[in-house]
Amino acid sequence: MNVHSINKSKDMPRTREQFDEIRAKSRETIMQSALELFARRGYHGASVSMIAKNAGVSTGLMYNYFKSKTDLLEAIVKHGVMTIGEYMGDIESIEDPQERIAEMVEKTFQIALEDMPFWSLYFNVMMQPDLPEGAQRSFSEFIQSMFTGLEMMFAEAGMPDPEAEAKIFGAILDGVLLHYMFIGKDYPLENVKKLIIEKYSDRQSPK
Amino acid sequence: MNVHSINKSKDMPRTREQFDEIRAKSRETIMQSALELFARRGYHGASVSMIAKNAGVSTGLMYNYFKSKTDLLEAIVKHGVMTIGEYMGDIESIEDPQERIAEMVEKTFQIALEDMPFWSLYFNVMMQPDLPEGAQRSFSEFIQSMFTGLEMMFAEAGMPDPEAEAKIFGAILDGVLLHYMFIGKDYPLENVKKLIIEKYSDRQSPK
Amino acid sequence: MNVHSINKSKDMPRTREQFDEIRAKSRETIMQSALELFARRGYHGASVSMIAKNAGVSTGLMYNYFKSKTDLLEAIVKHGVMTIGEYMGDIESIEDPQERIAEMVEKTFQIALEDMPFWSLYFNVMMQPDLPEGAQRSFSEFIQSMFTGLEMMFAEAGMPDPEAEAKIFGAILDGVLLHYMFIGKDYPLENVKKLIIEKYSDRQSPK
Amino acid sequence: MNVHSINKSKDMPRTREQFDEIRAKSRETIMQSALELFARRGYHGASVSMIAKNAGVSTGLMYNYFKSKTDLLEAIVKHGVMTIGEYMGDIESIEDPQERIAEMVEKTFQIALEDMPFWSLYFNVMMQPDLPEGAQRSFSEFIQSMFTGLEMMFAEAGMPDPEAEAKIFGAILDGVLLHYMFIGKDYPLENVKKLIIEKYSDRQSPK
DNA sequence: TATGAATGAGCCTTCATTCAT
DNA sequence: CATGAATGAAGGCTCATTCAT
Numbered sequence: 001m002n003v004h005s006i007n008k009s010k011d012m013p014r015t016r017e018q019f020d021e022i023r024a025k026s027r028e029t030i031m032q033s034a035l036e037l038f039a040r041r042g043y044h045g046a047s048v049s050m051i052a053k054n055a056g057v058s059t060g061l062m063y064n065y066f067k068s069k070t071d072l073l074e075a076i077v078k079h080g081v082m083t084i085g086e087y088m089g090d091i092e093s094i095e096d097p098q099e100r101i102a103e104m105v106e107k108t109f110q111i112a113l114e115d116m117p118f119w120s121l122y123f124n125v126m127m128q129p130d131l132p133e134g135a136q137r138s139f140s141e142f143i144q145s146m147f148t149g150l151e152m153m154f155a156e157a158g159m160p161d162p163e164a165e166a167k168i169f170g171a172i173l174d175g176v177l178l179h180y181m182f183i184g185k186d187y188p189l190e191n192v193k194k195l196i197i198e199k200y201s202d203r204q205s206p207k
Numbered sequence: 208m209n210v211h212s213i214n215k216s217k218d219m220p221r222t223r224e225q226f227d228e229i230r231a232k233s234r235e236t237i238m239q240s241a242l243e244l245f246a247r248r249g250y251h252g253a254s255v256s257m258i259a260k261n262a263g264v265s266t267g268l269m270y271n272y273f274k275s276k277t278d279l280l281e282a283i284v285k286h287g288v289m290t291i292g293e294y295m296g297d298i299e300s301i302e303d304p305q306e307r308i309a310e311m312v313e314k315t316f317q318i319a320l321e322d323m324p325f326w327s328l329y330f331n332v333m334m335q336p337d338l339p340e341g342a343q344r345s346f347s348e349f350i351q352s353m354f355t356g357l358e359m360m361f362a363e364a365g366m367p368d369p370e371a372e373a374k375i376f377g378a379i380l381d382g383v384l385l386h387y388m389f390i391g392k393d394y395p396l397e398n399v400k401k402l403i404i405e406k407y408s409d410r411q412s413p414k
Numbered sequence: 415m416n417v418h419s420i421n422k423s424k425d426m427p428r429t430r431e432q433f434d435e436i437r438a439k440s441r442e443t444i445m446q447s448a449l450e451l452f453a454r455r456g457y458h459g460a461s462v463s464m465i466a467k468n469a470g471v472s473t474g475l476m477y478n479y480f481k482s483k484t485d486l487l488e489a490i491v492k493h494g495v496m497t498i499g500e501y502m503g504d505i506e507s508i509e510d511p512q513e514r515i516a517e518m519v520e521k522t523f524q525i526a527l528e529d530m531p532f533w534s535l536y537f538n539v540m541m542q543p544d545l546p547e548g549a550q551r552s553f554s555e556f557i558q559s560m561f562t563g564l565e566m567m568f569a570e571a572g573m574p575d576p577e578a579e580a581k582i583f584g585a586i587l588d589g590v591l592l593h594y595m596f597i598g599k600d601y602p603l604e605n606v607k608k609l610i611i612e613k614y615s616d617r618q619s620p621k
Numbered sequence: 622m623n624v625h626s627i628n629k630s631k632d633m634p635r636t637r638e639q640f641d642e643i644r645a646k647s648r649e650t651i652m653q654s655a656l657e658l659f660a661r662r663g664y665h666g667a668s669v670s671m672i673a674k675n676a677g678v679s680t681g682l683m684y685n686y687f688k689s690k691t692d693l694l695e696a697i698v699k700h701g702v703m704t705i706g707e708y709m710g711d712i713e714s715i716e717d718p719q720e721r722i723a724e725m726v727e728k729t730f731q732i733a734l735e736d737m738p739f740w741s742l743y744f745n746v747m748m749q750p751d752l753p754e755g756a757q758r759s760f761s762e763f764i765q766s767m768f769t770g771l772e773m774m775f776a777e778a779g780m781p782d783p784e785a786e787a788k789i790f791g792a793i794l795d796g797v798l799l800h801y802m803f804i805g806k807d808y809p810l811e812n813v814k815k816l817i818i819e820k821y822s823d824r825q826s827p828k
Numbered sequence: 829t830a831t832g833a834a835t836g837a838g839c840c841t842t843c844a845t846t847c848a849t
Numbered sequence: 850c851a852t853g854a855a856t857g858a859a860g861g862c863t864c865a866t867t868c869a870t
Binding site: 039040041042044045046120123124126127128129130131140143161163164165167168170171172173174175176178179181182183187188191192194195196199 | 246247248249251252327330331333334335336337338347350368370371372374375377378379380381382383385386388389390394395398399401402403406
């Protein structure tokens with residue numbers, strides 16, 4: 001409440017701004033809770049009522065913010081993909097190809113570790129055909145755009161088959177993450193990361 | 208009809224062997240049907256009655272062969288893992304490390320293409336935490352054993368960090384497959400395969 | 415603005431009359447909106463929030479004027495029944511029995527055409543046992559009083575069985591309306607009206 | 622079980638015929654129960670679980686026989702309309718117009734009294750716009766065909782405006798039924814019936 | 829007086845599983 | 850060994866109603 005607040009009277013309706021704020025916060029809370037549970041228990045394993053309880057709200061409230069459970073998932077996916085896109089945008093501006101690759105590896109794992117639930121969801125959605133198409137499309141577009149970026153990078157670096165090169169690089173990142181998430185703390189993530197960077201730093205590419 | 212089915216006479220009750228044969232065939236049919244549907248629609252998206260209908264049997268019969276849907280999944284996974292283990296066993300007997308790696312890449316993709324439903328299930332189960340633990344354990348053991356084998360291979364080849372090396376090689380295989388299954392026919396699988404083999408054939412390893 | 419809204423001064427608090435006026439108007443608006451929707455979508459098919467939105471007010475406000483959805487329905491029904499009662503009162507004062515019947519037929523259809531939503535609600539409520547008892551009681555009393563009036567009319571006209579005669583006349587009116595509302599524009603309402611009047615005008619009654 | 626029964630063994634599956642019989646009986650039971658409750662409490666007021674409990678079966682069983690609650694309603698309506706159609710077919714074969722009308726009145730009320738729940742449903746569905754379209758269409762077709770039949774009858778009897786005449790006759794029947802169902806035992810149904818027949822028996826039509 | 833976010837009971841529906849035959 | 854009718858718990862979703870502002 002600041003001095004501009006013109007709405008102090010006890011029985012006046014809240015202002016538009018107040019409502020917007022409340023809405024934004026509730027939406028956020030619900031999405032957060034849902035992401036957590038989708039990651040931990042899978043889309044089907046996380047019921048709407050569980051999500052609500054976990055978020056500390058009533059079951060019905062979700063439907064005030066999302067048309068359906070499907071819609072909730074899609075919102076989460078879209079939001080996540082957008083966030084990552086922003087991260088990645090920063091990396092693409094790095095001039096030196098060598099450094100750019102190294103930074104990409106670093107950043108990818110850093111993001112992944114910071115936002116494991118989202119990546120869990122990523123693999124979850126990718127591999128489950130009975131999940132909302134919208135969510136899959138978002139990821140599909142994300143992957144395509146990643147590959148396009150990588151391809152340009154490898155082309156720029158003068159690789160003979162930049163497309164295949166991009167696919168392999170992408171496979172390493174996703175593959176490592178996948179195994180890491182499945183295996184857990186026993187996975188030697190640091191060493192693997194180091195080795196990847198090393199492989200991609202000698203001259204232009206692994207030979 | 209194999210040698211075990213020596214039919215005594217038309218009016219004799221079925222022999223133990225005949226029963227066993229019928230059982231084995233029914234089990235097989237059901238597992239086949241389930242694998243198909245699990246792959247196409249996901250574990251939750253494939254109902255028991257769908258599986259039964261697809262297999263041409265009654266719902267009840269399934270419970271004659273499998274304690275539960277969970278049990279059915281576990282049986283499929285175990286069987287699949289075993290089959291692959293046999294394939295891989297053959298490869299490990301190849302003397303020349305170079306050739307062994309090339310063969311491993313070749314074989315992996317060949318198997319994958321021949322048995323897409325199973326690999327679809329593989330990723331499906333790996334990334335869905337609300338699936339029967341037993342199935343996940345089977346895959347977990349499979350992965351561990353794969354990594355152990357790869358590690359030995361790279362150690363033998365004199366790599367400085369065989370563990371990380373194995374992880375990366377495994378990541379490439381799984382990553383490529385994952386992307387291939389998600390993206391579909393637009394994926395340049397042949398070129399990627401060639402590049403992988405190339406990378407791993409020069410001297411002992413990519414540098 | 416009618417004579418009641420004599421505004422004292424711009425800065426004076428609103429007078430009691432002004433408040434009452436606002437209340438009356440809001441009540442009216444909400445009832446109007448609800449009647450429309452009840453008619454178009456049925457009692458259960460029209461949600462409170464739909465009604466509020468359609469009336470241009472908030473959900474909460476409705477509960478300021480009506481204790482519940484049930485209460486709202488009852489208010490609408492009571493109001494409608496009262497209005498019709500007034501119309502009908504005028505007719506009863508017509509001296510000539512012949513003319514009175516003709517006028518009754520004319521008026522009934524005229525009112526019905528002018529206020530279709532209300533008559534839709536009328537039939538709706540009559541035939542839906544799970545609707546608020548209060549609403550049904552209002553209609554019940556209305557029907558009883560209609561029948562009483564008709565009975566007196568036919569008795570006065572010297573019919574042998576005025577009660578049955580009243581029931582049949584009432585049945586014709588309600589039956590025609592019911593069919594008209596269900597069938598819509600294909601219904602030959604004018605011809606039917608003419609024939610009814612004709613039947614009831616020759617001598618005292620149809621024979 | 623008769624002598625033809627070839628299926629006495631304890632653990633043989635039921636024959637096709639046995640299953641058909643079971644199915645037919647369950648379907649019937651559920652439809653009966655639903656009709657009762659739809660009539661007594663309205664479509665919305667009768668929940669699927671209530672219907673199931675009333676039928677003495679589990680909630681889920683309904684979905685073994687009907688795609689949805691909507692589908693159940695439509696099945697009931699179609700079945701009812703067909704049954705009435707058969708009744709009415711008999712009447713249309715009566716030669717003498719006078720007698721035919723009398724019989725039609727008699728029969729209509731007889732059927733109605735014998736099958737009140739269905740007629741309750743009839744009015745219920747007719748006047749509730751938020752009910753499955755399929756059910757309404759069935760009734761719509763039924764009404765149309767009734768009117769067509771009546772029109773032919775009145776045309777044959779040489780009435781000047783058979784269409785309007787049919788509408789009025791139909792209105793009387795539906796109107797009386799409607800009021801009878803709403804008012805209950807206080808309604809002088811017998812006298813009304815007598816008067817209707819009387820009105821329509823003098824010469825060809827009421828005058 | 830007016831707002832709309834929040835609640836939670838209750839509804840329709842699905843589906844793994846059981847069981848009489 | 851084989852059938853499919855029957856069960857009932859659980860899930861997604863709607864909506865009348867309340868309440869803080």
